[in-house]
Amino acid sequence: MSVVAIAVQSLAIAWLLGGWLLDVAGIMPTVLTAVIGGLTVFFIAIVASKELRSS
Amino acid sequence: MNQLGPSAGRAFGPLLAGILISIRSVTAACFGLTALYFVTVIVTMRLPHSRPTFVQKGSAIQQIGQGFGHIRKTPVVFWVIFLQAFSLIFFGMAFPVIPAIAVEVLDTSEVQFAWMWGAFAFGQAAAAIVLAIIGGIKRSAISLLAAVLLFSVFFVFLGLTDNYWFALVFLFGMGAALPLWGATLMTLLQHFTSPE
Numbered sequence: 001m002s003v004v005a006i007a008v009q010s011l012a013i014a015w016l017l018g019g020w021l022l023d024v025a026g027i028m029p030t031v032l033t034a035v036i037g038g039l040t041v042f043f044i045a046i047v048a049s050k051e052l053r054s055s
Numbered sequence: 056m057n058q059l060g061p062s063a064g065r066a067f068g069p070l071l072a073g074i075l076i077s078i079r080s081v082t083a084a085c086f087g088l089t090a091l092y093f094v095t096v097i098v099t100m101r102l103p104h105s106r107p108t109f110v111q112k113g114s115a116i117q118q119i120g121q122g123f124g125h126i127r128k129t130p131v132v133f134w135v136i137f138l139q140a141f142s143l144i145f146f147g148m149a150f151p152v153i154p155a156i157a158v159e160v161l162d163t164s165e166v167q168f169a170w171m172w173g174a175f176a177f178g179q180a181a182a183a184i185v186l187a188i189i190g191g192i193k194r195s196a197i198s199l200l201a202a203v204l205l206f207s208v209f210f211v212f213l214g215l216t217d218n219y220w221f222a223l224v225f226l227f228g229m230g231a232a233l234p235l236w237g238a239t240l241m242t243l244l245q246h247f248t249s250p251e
Contacts, residue, residue, distance in 0.1 A: 004136065004139065004244065006119070006140075007136050007139045007140035007143075008139065008140075008143070010139075010140045010141065010143045010144045010147070011143050011147045011150075013144050013147075014143060014144050014145070014146070014147025014148050014150065014151075015147065015150060015151055017144065017148060018147070018148030018149075018150065018151035018152060019151045021148065022151060022152065022155050027152060027155055027156060027159065027160065027214055028214050028215070030148055030151075030152055030155075031148075031152060031210055031211060031213070031214030032211070032214075033145070033148065034145045034146060034147075034148035034149060034152070034210065035145075035146075035207040035210055035211055036145075037144070037145030038142050038145035038146040038203060038206075038207065039203060039207060040145075041137075041138065041141040041142045041144075041145060042138065042142055042199065042200075042203045044137075045134045045135075045137055045138045046196065046199075046200075048134060049130060049131055049134040051130070051131035051134075051247075052131055052134050052135070052138075052195075052196060052243075053196050054196070055131075055194070055195040055196055055243060055246075
């Protein structure tokens with residue numbers, strides 16, 4: 001659970017990165033970065049882990 | 056229950072704060088929050104003493120070390136943690152985007168903005184209730200895929216809309232994806248990790 005607690009802190013990075021992207025790029029590029037990035041992470045994990053795929 | 060409690064807080068907290076700000080001021084909302092914290096402290100102090108059923112041995116650093124050791128030996132746990140950490144970095148960007156859309160695109164009042172968070176939380180609560188009724192989705196991979204697609208589609212629509220009522224619908228959809236995602240990841244972690 002300690003490691004999970006560390007992983008969940010990535011939400012703070014999301015706020016920082018999202019706020020910075022809103023400033024430099026605007027709303028729609030931030031939305032697209034979030035969606036494309038999130039989907040990429042998801043498919044990397046699904047493709048890499050057979051157990052996750054079959055779970 | 057794990058999903059319903061926080062979603063109820065996320066629905067009613069911003070709503071009450073928005074109402075207080077619109078009828079009084081930001082100061083009134085801050086005082087309201089302080090009063091609520093005071094009540095919370097009193098209630099917490101009056102809770103009956105309870106002993107934890109399982110006490111972890113070693114310091115926090117040792118527990119983290121043991122956790123990383125377990126992850127190294129159990130690849131599926133590594134990928135679940137990877138999903139939890141890195142997807143949150145990207146999908147979590149929705150949280151600063153929502154206030155930006157409210158101010159720059161929708162030009163909402165305080166109460167309207169509060170209802171945006173309310174719609175998000177109501178979506179979360181509704182999905183949690185539906186999942187509880189149907190007993191969850193058996194295939195975790197399908198549940199995670201449904202969650203990311205639901206969240207992504209509604210998030211893109213939210214970014215495109217300039218209509219307040221459509222925004223509420225899209226936020227409801229985004230909120231509905233959270234229990235699918237959160238409950239499934241927690242179930243996977245519990246399934247692949249032992250209590251110690």
